[in-house]
Amino acid sequence: MKEQDVSRRKFLKAGAAGLVAVPVAGLGWTTTAAAGGHGDRLDESDPAAQALQYVHNTANPAQNCANCLLYNDPSQTEWGPCAVFPGKLVSANGWCTAWVARG
Known part of the structure; x- marks a missing residue:
């Protein structure tokens, strides 16, 4: 086998592992926030909030x-x-301009 073939194979394996890792890492972040009580409370002075x-x-x-x-x-x-x-x-009693009625 050529040296290039081995390097390309390693590169493809690493890329595939990276593609799998991204959604798995995202699950950890969203479940932490969804658990309630975990995560930072949004501050009204936050630029996104403003x-x-x-x-x-x-x-x-x-x-x-x-x-x-x-x-x-x-x-x-x-x-x-x-x-x-x-x-x-966010506060359950809060509000922002993105509010959409729950159907």
């Missing part, structure tokens, strides 16, 4: 994070994960 006008306590109780489609775990009654702010927990 861009979407996020507040911890909404003025309109009919529209809050707990009844938003993007709130990933509706069983979390105080702080929970949100698809808009990955790795952060």
Whole structure:
């Protein structure tokens, strides 16, 4: 066998392992946030929060994070994960401009 063939085989094996590792690593991050109580609470002064006008306590109780489609775990009654702010927990009583009614 040529030296190039061996190197290419090693490269392809490493690439395949890397492709498998990325989604597996992502599962760990999302399950940690979805577990509730784990992860950092979103701060209203966070640039992403400010861009979407996020507040911890909404003025309109009919529209809050707990009844938003993007709130990933509706069983979390105080702080929970949100698809808009990955790795952060939002207040169930919060609101932002990305709010979508849960169907």
